[in-house]
Amino acid sequence: xxxxxxxxxxxxxxxxxxxxxxxxxxxxxxxxxxxxxxxxxxxxxxxxxxxxxxxxxxxxxxxxxxxxxxxxxxxxxxxxxxxxxxxxxxxxxxxxxxxxxxxxxxxxxxxxxxxxxxxxxxxxxxxxxxxxxxxxxxxxxxxxxxxxxxxxxxxxxxxxxxxxxxxxxxxxxxxxxxxxxxxxxxxxxxxxxxxxxxxxxxxxxxxxxxxxxxxxxxxxxxxxxxxxxxxxxxxxxxxxxxxxxxxxxxxxxxxxxxxxxxxxxxxxxxxxxxxxxxxxxxxxxxxxxxxxxxxxxxxxxxxxxxxxxxxxxxxxxxxxxxxxxxxxxxxxxxxxxxxxxxxxxxxxxxxxxxxxxxxxxxxxxxxxxxxxxxxxxxxxxxxxxxxxxxxxxxxxxxxxxxxxxxxxxxxxxxxxxxxxxxxxxxxxxxxxxxxxxxxxxxxxxxxxxxxxxxxxxxxxxxxxxxxxxxxxxxxxxxxxxxxxxxxxxxxxxxxxxxxxxxxxxxxxxxxxxxxxxxxxxx
Amino acid sequence: xxxxxxxxxxxxxxxxxxxxxxxxxxxxxxxxxxxxxxxxxxxxxxxxxxxxxxxxxxxxxxxxxxxxxxxxxxxxxxxxxxxxxxxxxxxxxxxxxxxxxxxxxxxxxxxxxxxxxxxxxxxxxxxxxxxxxxxxxxxxxxxxxxxxxxxxxxxxxxxxxxxxxxxxxxxxxxxxxxxxxxxxxxxxxxxxxxxxxxxxxxxxxxxxxxxxxxxxxxxxxxxxxxxxxxxxxxxxxxxxxxxxxxxxxxxxxxxxxxxxxxxxxxxxxxxxxxxxxxxxxxxxxxxxxxxxxxxxxxxxxxxxxxxxxxxxxxxxxxxxxxxxx
Numbered sequence: 001x002x003x004x005x006x007x008x009x010x011x012x013x014x015x016x017x018x019x020x021x022x023x024x025x026x027x028x029x030x031x032x033x034x035x036x037x038x039x040x041x042x043x044x045x046x047x048x049x050x051x052x053x054x055x056x057x058x059x060x061x062x063x064x065x066x067x068x069x070x071x072x073x074x075x076x077x078x079x080x081x082x083x084x085x086x087x088x089x090x091x092x093x094x095x096x097x098x099x100x101x102x103x104x105x106x107x108x109x110x111x112x113x114x115x116x117x118x119x120x121x122x123x124x125x126x127x128x129x130x131x132x133x134x135x136x137x138x139x140x141x142x143x144x145x146x147x148x149x150x151x152x153x154x155x156x157x158x159x160x161x162x163x164x165x166x167x168x169x170x171x172x173x174x175x176x177x178x179x180x181x182x183x184x185x186x187x188x189x190x191x192x193x194x195x196x197x198x199x200x201x202x203x204x205x206x207x208x209x210x211x212x213x214x215x216x217x218x219x220x221x222x223x224x225x226x227x228x229x230x231x232x233x234x235x236x237x238x239x240x241x242x243x244x245x246x247x248x249x250x251x252x253x254x255x256x257x258x259x260x261x262x263x264x265x266x267x268x269x270x271x272x273x274x275x276x277x278x279x280x281x282x283x284x285x286x287x288x289x290x291x292x293x294x295x296x297x298x299x300x301x302x303x304x305x306x307x308x309x310x311x312x313x314x315x316x317x318x319x320x321x322x323x324x325x326x327x328x329x330x331x332x333x334x335x336x337x338x339x340x341x342x343x344x345x346x347x348x349x350x351x352x353x354x355x356x357x358x359x360x361x362x363x364x365x366x367x368x369x370x371x372x373x374x375x376x377x378x379x380x381x382x383x384x385x386x387x388x389x390x391x392x393x394x395x396x397x398x399x400x401x402x403x404x405x406x407x408x409x410x411x412x413x414x415x416x417x418x419x420x421x422x423x424x425x426x427x428x429x430x431x432x433x434x435x436x437x438x439x440x441x442x443x444x445x446x447x448x449x450x451x452x453x454x455x456x457x458x459x460x461x462x463x464x465x466x467x468x469x470x471x472x473x474x475x476x477x478x479x480x481x482x483x484x485x486x487x488x489x490x491x492x493x494x495x496x497x498x499x500x501x502x503x504x505x506x507x508x509x510x511x512x513x514x515x516x517x518x519x520x521x522x
Numbered sequence: 523x524x525x526x527x528x529x530x531x532x533x534x535x536x537x538x539x540x541x542x543x544x545x546x547x548x549x550x551x552x553x554x555x556x557x558x559x560x561x562x563x564x565x566x567x568x569x570x571x572x573x574x575x576x577x578x579x580x581x582x583x584x585x586x587x588x589x590x591x592x593x594x595x596x597x598x599x600x601x602x603x604x605x606x607x608x609x610x611x612x613x614x615x616x617x618x619x620x621x622x623x624x625x626x627x628x629x630x631x632x633x634x635x636x637x638x639x640x641x642x643x644x645x646x647x648x649x650x651x652x653x654x655x656x657x658x659x660x661x662x663x664x665x666x667x668x669x670x671x672x673x674x675x676x677x678x679x680x681x682x683x684x685x686x687x688x689x690x691x692x693x694x695x696x697x698x699x700x701x702x703x704x705x706x707x708x709x710x711x712x713x714x715x716x717x718x719x720x721x722x723x724x725x726x727x728x729x730x731x732x733x734x735x736x737x738x739x740x741x742x743x744x745x746x747x748x749x750x751x752x753x754x755x756x757x758x759x760x761x762x763x764x765x766x767x768x769x770x771x772x773x774x775x776x777x778x779x780x781x782x783x784x785x786x787x788x789x790x791x792x793x794x795x796x797x798x799x800x801x802x803x804x805x806x807x808x809x810x811x812x813x814x815x816x817x818x819x820x821x822x823x824x825x826x827x828x829x830x831x832x833x834x835x836x837x838x839x840x841x842x843x844x845x846x847x
Contacts, residue, residue, distance in 0.1 A: 046842035053846070112709070112726045129670070131710035214675070214711030215845040230584070230677035232591040385596045472578050486717045487551075490724075 007432075015345025018338045022360065025400055026367040029375025030245045036238035036378050043239055050218045051243055057133060057219070058201035061140035062194050068141070069148035069193070070186070072291045075284035076149070077156035078277050087292065088153070091146040094295065096454065096508060098461025099206040100478045101497045103139055104485060105298025106130070107211070108305065108494075110138060115301070131213030139207040144197045146295060151196075155189035168276060191258040196365070199251050203244075203368045206463040210482065220244045224370045225468060234378065241371040252366035256358075306498035309491040316480055317496060321503065324476040327391055327466075328459040328507065331398035335455040336448065338399065339406040347414040357411045361404035369397050369464040377468070390469035394476075397465045402455035409454070413447040449515015453508040460504040477503070544574045545776050548586055548599035550680075551579040552716045552797075559796040566788045573776055582714030583680030583763070587613055594618070595770040600777045603642065603765035603784075606680045607824070608687055610764060611831035614638050620769040622778065626785035629804045630762055631822060639764035642784050643799035646758040646817055647684045648751035649729040650722065650736045657752035661689060664729075664752075665703035672709050672718040672727040676838055679714045680761065685731050686837040687830055688759030691823040697837065701844035708845065734758065735814055739798045742812050758817060760824040763799065 076088065094102065109115050110130050117127040130138060159181060167177055205221040212218055218226070220240055227237035277284075346356050376393055380386040386393075417440055425435050463478040470479055477500045484493040554560035554577045564575045580589050583604045590597060595618065605613050613619060624640040634641055649664070649671065651657060658664040664671070674682030689697045709727045712718040722730035729752065737749040765784060767777040783789055791805035794813055801809075825833065 044839055044842065046839065046846045049843070049846035113724055129709055214708065215842045216705070216847075218846070226677060229592075230588050230675070232588045385593065387593070472580050486713060487720060489720075 011341075011345045014341045018341045018345075019356075019360075022338070022363065022400065022403070025372060025396070026363055029372045029379070030241070032375040032379050033238045033241045033245075033371060036234050038235045038239065040239055040243070042233075042236050043243075046215055047223060047236070047240060050215070050223045051220055051247075053133070053217070054202060054219045054221075055247070057136050057140070057217075058198045058204075061137050061144065061201040062197040064137065064141050065144040065148045065197050066152075066190060066194050068145055068291070069152050071283075071287045072145070073149045073152035073156060074182070075280070075287040076153055078280055079284045079288070080277070087288070088150070090292075090295070091150050094143050094146045096457035096461065096504060097143075097299075098463070098478050098481075098497075098500055098504060099139075099143065100210060100463050100481050100485075101302060101461070101501055102142055102298065103207060103210045104481070104490075104493060104497055105300075105302040106135070106139055106142060108301035108490075109298045110135075115297075131211055132217040135211035135213065136204070136207055136217050136219070139211060140197075140201045140204065142294070142298065143207075144200060145291065148193050148197060149291070151189055151193040152186075155185040159185055164276075192255075195251065195255050195258060199248065199255070199365050202248060202251065203365075205370060205467075206478075206482075209463075209467070210485065220247070221368060221370050224368075224374060228374060228377075228468060234374075237374050238378070241368070241374050244368050245371055248366035248368060252362045255362050255365075302494050302497045303501070305491065306494035306496070309495040310498055312492060313495045313499065314480070314484065314489075314492055316475065317477070317499060320475050320477045320480040321499065323391070323474065324460055324478070324500075324503070327395045327398065327476060328456050330392075330395040331402065331459040332452050332456040332511075334396060334399035335402045335406050336452050338403055339410050339451060340448075342407060343410045343414040347411060348418050357407050360407055364400060364404035367400065369401060369462075370468060372397050372400070373465040373468040387469055387471050387474075390466065390471070390474055393469060394462070394466045395459070398459035398462050399455070401462070402458045405454050405458070406451035409447045409451040410444070413444055417443050446515045449511050449513070452515070453511035456511055457504045457508040460500070460507060542572070542574050543773055543776055544576055545571070545601070545773050545780060546599045547575065547577045547601045547603050547780070548580055548589070548597070549577055549602070550583045550586065550604040551581060551714060553577070553604060554579040555716070557796070559792050562792045562796060563789060566792070567780060567783055570783070571776065571779060573773075575780075582674065582678050582682075582716075584609060584676065584683055585678040585713070587616075588677075590618055590768075591616060597768060597770060599768060600771035600773045601765055601767055601780055604680070605639070605764055605766070606684070607762045607764070607827050608680065608683050608830040608834065610636070610639055610827040612834070613766065615831075618768055618770065619766045620771070620774070622767050622781055624778075624781050624785060626803050628785075628802055629800070630802050631760065631816070631819070632824070634762075634802075636764075636827075639766045640781055640785060641762050641764050641802040642789070643793045643797055643802050644760060644762040645733040645735050645799040646760055646822065647681060647688055647731060648734040648736075648754070648758055650719075650732040650749055650751050651729045653737075653748050653750040655728060657750070658729075658754075659752070660754050660756050661692065661700050661704065665700065665707060667707070669707060669728040670709045670726075671704075671707050671729045671731070672721050673711055673731045674715055674718050675711050675713055676841060679712075680763070681715050681718075681731050681733075682711075683834070684759055684761050686841055687825055687833065688823065690833055690837045691759055691825060692754075692756035698840040698844055701841055702847070705845050705847070711845070733761075733799065734817065735798045735800065738813050742795060742810060757821045757823045760822050762802075762824075 076084065107114060107130070110128055111117065112127045112129050114128070121127060163181060167181060172180065203221055204219055205225065208217055208219040208222040209225070212222060220243060224237050224240045224244065227233045227240060342356070342360065346352065373393065377386045380389060421439050425439065430439070461478060463482060466476050466479055475483065477496060481493055481496045481500060484496060552558050560577050564577060567575050578599065580586055583606060586602055586604055587609050590602065590613070619638045621637045622640060628634040628641065630641050630644050658667055658669065673685055676682035676686045689700050693700050710721070712721065715732070718730050719732055721727060734751050737751055740746040740749045765781060767774070767781060771777050785803050787806050790801040790803045791807060793799060793801040794810055800816065
């Protein structure tokens with residue numbers, strides 16, 4: 001057994017190293033940044049207003065997302081219809097949809113030159129203008145409403161079907177129904193969902209960059225970018241980064257107190273028979289229809305416009321695709337290697353493992369890519385030209401951002417394998433090779449594929465650190481798309497959006513399917 | 523990409539590459555666009571220099587300066603083209619520029635003398651609109667109206683910074699009030715001129731901050747007389763666009779050659795109908811038919827580079843604060 005003791009120690013060392021790297025990445029860069037800052041005194045009134053706006057919009061966005069998700073999730077939980085499962089799957093799509101594509105779609109529908117404005121002008125009203133706070137909030141609700149709906153739907157799915165039956169047979173009043181069934185489930189799911197979305201909106205960059213509309217819609221993340229790229233004011237960027245880090249850290253502390261909702265989609269396949277479905281049919285259908293239209297319209301607007309201009313793509317699209325691909329694949333390998341090391345090292349440590357997974361998850365969510373980017377810039381600048389490292393830096397930051405999600409998928413799977421099969425390995429005295437190839441890999445391939453799919457899609461769509469480090473020669477697909485939008489070449493932008501979405505989905509599909517295929521072949 | 527050139531430098535012994543010197547010009551996006559002066563300038567200079575002229579667009583004019591500060595002496599650019607008088611003092615203060623001695627018969631109002639920079643064109647900022655729109659006659663009237671405007675970010679764009687200076691020159695201590703009143707007219711603030719002008723052409727705003735010479739583009743290049751600019755009774759702020767040589771350049775002589783070429787007829791005759799600005803040296807053939815006349819001296823506003831540098835931060839804070847509320 002000496003061999004396996006060494007293996008265990010090795011695993012723990014490896015896991016510890018990954019953990020140390022993570023801490024160095026998130027907290028280390030923050031410290032590097034803090035040493036550059038000259039306190040909060042360098043922040044102007046406009047910066048404080050940006051901080052206030054960031055908190056305000058995160059509050060409103062999270063509130064609206066969660067608030068609208070309640071009736072939508074209730075409707076989905078209550079009604080059964082053809083395509084329900086497809087719709088629930090679709091709700092997972094915005095999570096891996098490149099933010100900049102979503103923004104392009106929202107502009108096509110809600111912009112001043114968009115469909116709704118066209119209708120309003122026809123009806124004799126003024127055109128909409130979504131630049132500024134309304135646009136930022138609209139985009140955040142677009143991306144987070146589906147997430148909130150899935151969380152709540154899981155809450156509903158966790159309610160035993162018998163309870164609905166009992167409440168129905170007792171002919172409970174709507175108020176009693178709410179008090180007995182809905183309120184308890186909302187109370188457990190809502191705070192976590194709100195906090196998670198609040199955190200996501202707090203670190204939002206691409207949305208504010210594209211539709212912020214100037215100082216009135218500037219988030220802290222965007223202000224860091226501007227201080228850095230426009231003023232080259234490192235001390236101001238650093239001070240803003242410290243504020244951002246503290247805010248996210250504070251919210252993350254809160255997140256420890258409430259359970260964060262799971263994101264794995266378990267249990268969404270089952271629909272308990274609901275006797276009250278018929279009574280609420282009209283209202284429920286309306287909610288489902290509106291939410292679906294809100295999600296589907298912007299996307300189809302971009303894709304329809306883009307497909308028509310797919311022959312007219314700018315020539316940079318090939319190099320940009322390859323750059324994106326290189327970054328996405330590297331970051332996926334790094335992310336999966338880190339997640340796997342952590343999972344193998346800590347999966348058997350019970351409570352500690354769960355806390356660790358939770359902690360890493362929250363740390364990852366609370367870490368702002370722009371703060372990490374600024375920190376790395378400050379660390380590299382005295383020695384070399386930081387722009388030279390744009391690709392490795394972007395890849396590692398993306399890996400870090402996807403890690404919480406990969407870990408959430410892998411940790412339970414690894415734990416399950418150990419609990420279910422470790423005694424088998426011991427009693428049969430399996431060799432390491434046999435154990436890994438016949439027991440672990442087949443069981444892990446599906447979660448591995450899914451986790452890698454998430455990581456690759458998140459990285460493909462990312463527009464964050466790359467904006468900080470990009471020079472004119474280097475662009476990823478999302479950056480190219482943003483630049484085309486900036487040049488107001490909307491047709492080409494839509495074409496690139498199609499390419500980007502197709503590549504992201506294809507990569508996700510390949511990894512996810514690859515994982516499943518491996519299982520199938522056994 | 524840098525990695526490839528690094529590999530080329532390390533592993534390939536291609537003498538052909540080494541024989542053709544490369545001159546790298548850092549400039550703003552619209553200068554290198556297909557419809558800008560870039561392609562014609564490149565062809566004209568390469569015909570005489572025996573070199574490879576490489577033009578790199580790095581956002582709008584003001585972003586060039588931030589980029590230079592960020593790259594410091596590690597920049598692989600030789601010449602920076604597209605700063606203006608509002609940024610000149612700050613640019614010279616970086617210590618990154620080398621002195622130049624370029625001589626020309628400048629047509630720039632007020633003449634020209636500067637140790638680091640040479641002008642290549644100039645113009646007047648103005649709000650461009652559709653001709654049938656009843657034009658506002660000054661900033662106050664614009665602020666009181668329901669008209670929607672698109673402007674550029676003064677931190678990344680020279681027109682954006684020019685607008686700050688314009689309001690400051692016209693209203694001095696009241697500039698902050700004017701910005702507060704203007705805030706609800708602003709649809710959005712773009713990073714550069716191209717973005718803003720594109721939005722205006724797509725109908726996203728009634729007016730866009732551009733130049734008095736912009737309508738001439740539509741008239742001469744497209745035969746379209748539908749655009750005009752709003753004449754403001756406070757006067758119009760001037761922009762003089764300049765270029766300079768980086769001290770870190772390894773192509774010092776070639777850079778000087780380019781700057782001298784820049785004020786020659788070959789370059790200057792390209793400017794009016796590609797960059798749509800007044801050339802810094804009047805071309806032998808004169809200005810094209812339909813090109814607007816310069817405004818009177820009474821209508822022209824401009825700060826000296828020193829004044830502009832001193833005002834920039836104050837004006838920026840006023841602008842940012844007014845637009846954040």
